[in-house]
Every structure is written in C-alpha cells, then in structure tokens.
Amino acid sequence: MPTTIGLTRRALLTGGSAALATPVLLRPAAAQDMARAPVAPVVPDTVTRVHTARPLVAMTFDDGPHPTLTPQLLDILAERGIRATFYVIGWRVLREPQLMRRIVAEGHEIGNHTWSHPSLYDYSDAAVLSQLDRTSQAIQETVGRPPVTLRPPYGNLYPRQRRMVMDARGMPTVLWSVDPEDWRRPGSAAVADRILSRSHPGAVILSHDIIGGTVRAMPATLDGLVARGYQFTTVSELIGWPRWDSRNIRLASSS
Ligand SMILES: [Zn+2]
Structure with a gap:
C-alpha cells in the first residue's frame, strides 16, 4: 500500500519529511487536483514512462560519470538550460567526485x-x-544526498526484485520508453534520429554518457526535441516528486 511505502521511505531517509510526504503521481498534469484531494499517493515500483498529455520528457544518461565525455555533455545541457538525470556507477563516483559535484550543482539529478x-x-x-547501498552511500558522501531511484544495468531486475527494492529501500526501478540502442554505437546521426522519431509525451529516454557518438548526438537531439515542443524534466519531477536537489534527504544509516 502507498502508506506503507511512505513509512518505508521515512524509515530509510531522514530529514525533509515534508518533501517526502508529497504524493507520487503517475500524472503530473493532475498534481493540483491531487493536492486538493485526500487521495493516497500511488508509488509504482516500476516506471517506464509517465502517462501525461504534457510534452514532457526525461533524458537519462547511464554508466558515467566519464572524465571527459560527461563534462562535454554538461556543457551541451547547460547551453540549453536542460536538466537531466544521470544514473551513475558507484565505483566511478569515487573516481570523479568533483565531476559529481558539478553535475549536481548544475541542477541535474543523480540516480x-x-x-x-x-x-x-x-x-x-x-x-x-x-x-545499491554501497552506491547510494558513495553518492551521499560525494554530493550530500542519496539517489531516490534505481536503474538496473541492462534493465535486468525481475518484477519480484523490483518489489523487494521498493519495499526495502523505497526506490522505484526506472526503466525507459525510448531506447536509441546507442550502446551499439550506431553513430550520432542514428542516435538523434531514433530519439526524435520515438519520443512521446511522458517519455523516459535512455542513453549513455560514456559513448562519444551519443554525446555528439545530443546537440541535434536536444534541439530537435525543443523544436518539436518538448520540455525537459528530471526523473523525480516526471513521476511527481519534488526536485531532487531541493530535498534535504539523507540515508538514515549515515551519521
Ligand atoms: Zn548501464
């Protein structure tokens, strides 16, 4: 039940309880209506997209932070005022603490x-x-707050495991609805074409900031999405949570 999930989150995360009490909505467009009504929050254990008529998309970048490509991507995003979500690998976090802090300072979300x-x-x-815990700990120690969503490598997590992670850590598993298969390194033009042709309102777009062709595809991709009327949001905001960097959340296990 949603109430149980809320309690689980409070048990695992301390501070910012007001933010944590905010309902998780599948339809951000209905947020105002939901805020007025005493409706229990709905927290899915798996997110592949959000059902909304609003032209919102969440760009997600996996497998970094990469010492040279991620800064290039950050420049591209900053030039356009676009915020994204970075699903980082724990051991890379320890190698690139300053880069991690730059990602967060520029308004992006860490997963x-x-x-x-x-x-x-x-x-x-x-x-x-x-x-998960080792990674969340490294992220908190580096940037001051833990991630709130999980992306399993290759998307490989059984439904039972996703439920377990939600029950144990309050973290939804975030998959994707648009996959340009950039890991096959099809070239930047193909990456841009695939993302532009497959995007839709409420999309979660998968890509990788450790692949040069993907980063080189981003100016045309992002400009193309803007030209089609899309607006960009982070994963937390797409699913109806507060801005990740506005929340004073900490892992309860750390002191
Ligand atoms: Zn990955």
Whole structure:
C-alpha cells in the first residue's frame, strides 16, 4: 500500500519529511487536483514512462560519470538550460567526485546504477541491496544526498526484485520508453534520429554518457526535441516528486 511505502521511505531517509510526504503521481498534469484531494499517493515500483498529455520528457544518461565525455555533455545541457538525470556507477563516483559535484550543482539529478554494473538477475536480495547501498552511500558522501531511484544495468531486475527494492529501500526501478540502442554505437546521426522519431509525451529516454557518438548526438537531439515542443524534466519531477536537489534527504544509516 502507498502508506506503507511512505513509512518505508521515512524509515530509510531522514530529514525533509515534508518533501517526502508529497504524493507520487503517475500524472503530473493532475498534481493540483491531487493536492486538493485526500487521495493516497500511488508509488509504482516500476516506471517506464509517465502517462501525461504534457510534452514532457526525461533524458537519462547511464554508466558515467566519464572524465571527459560527461563534462562535454554538461556543457551541451547547460547551453540549453536542460536538466537531466544521470544514473551513475558507484565505483566511478569515487573516481570523479568533483565531476559529481558539478553535475549536481548544475541542477541535474543523480540516480543509482549499481556499484559495478552487474546483471542482477542471479543476485540474492542481499547482494542486490549491497550493490545499491554501497552506491547510494558513495553518492551521499560525494554530493550530500542519496539517489531516490534505481536503474538496473541492462534493465535486468525481475518484477519480484523490483518489489523487494521498493519495499526495502523505497526506490522505484526506472526503466525507459525510448531506447536509441546507442550502446551499439550506431553513430550520432542514428542516435538523434531514433530519439526524435520515438519520443512521446511522458517519455523516459535512455542513453549513455560514456559513448562519444551519443554525446555528439545530443546537440541535434536536444534541439530537435525543443523544436518539436518538448520540455525537459528530471526523473523525480516526471513521476511527481519534488526536485531532487531541493530535498534535504539523507540515508538514515549515515551519521
Ligand atoms: Zn548501464
């Protein structure tokens, strides 16, 4: 039940309780109506997109931070005033603390992409949580707050495991609805074409900021989305949560 999820979040995260009490909505456009009505928040354990008529999309970049490509991407985003979500790998966080702080300082959201990027299908629940917790801890220690959503490497997490992560850590699993298959390195023109042709209102767009062709595709991709009327939001805001960098949240396990 949503109430249980809310309690779970409070048990795991301390501070910013007012923000945590904000309902999670599947339809951001209905936020004002929902705020007036005593409706229990709906927190899906899996998000692939949001159903909305508003032309909102969330750009997500996985597998970084990369020491040279991620700064290039940040420049491209900053030039356009676009905020995105970075699903970072734990061991890379430790290598690039200043870059992590730049990502956050420029208004982007950080998500959890596990410590070492394994397929989690064969992992025990304890091992899954270890991959997540170690990464969340590193992110908190680096930028001052923990991630609030998970993207499993390759999207590999069974529905039962996603439920387990939501119950144990209050973190929804965020997959995607637009996949340009940029990991196959089809070239920047193909990446841009695929994203532009497949995007839709409420889309979660998958891409990787450790691939040069993807980063080089972003100016045309982002400008093309803007030309089509799309606006950009982070994952938290897309699903109806407050801005990630406005929340004073900390892992309860840290002091
Ligand atoms: Zn990945």
